[in-house]
Amino acid sequence: MTESRTLPPEALNEWSAALAERFGLAEGDVPISLILDLARDVANGVARPAAPLSAFVAGLVAGRAGGTPADTEAAVAAVVELAKRWHAG
Template sequence: MSTNTPLPPEALDEWLAALAAHLGLDAEIIPTGLLLDVARDVAHNVARPAAPLSLFLVGLAAAQAGGTAEDITAASAAATELALGWPATAE
């Protein structure tokens, strides 16, 4: 079933836990706040469409490094650093 109704904030953890389980991942290592911060920084400093794609790359980098919580944190920090230093585009 498809809906255009956004997910309420209180349901976010439930959704992520269900998706993680469905994908065979450990939901306990998902730093939701950190990943949302990365998405925000990329969306505001690079481009909105770059946010989900950047989180995909963060996930790939973390998995390649070993997939631990520390790997997710390191990949997130690298993405945030790059996004915050990204040159502003002319408007």
């Protein structure tokens, strides 16, 4: 029998906290809901495999812009906007 890879919400919080600790991030630096919403919108608007790629690109763009929470929100919003228009032409 294989182990399930689906995480309950509290495990996702634990994983996020572990990432934050490992990389010296502040508590608010990992906006779980924002990133999950991005992944959902990209998966539905483009394709499922595009979701992790898009999350990476949003993080890269936010980091290059300065890495503030506002930079993250702006980068995510831009990716989501593009995903929502993707099949509209």
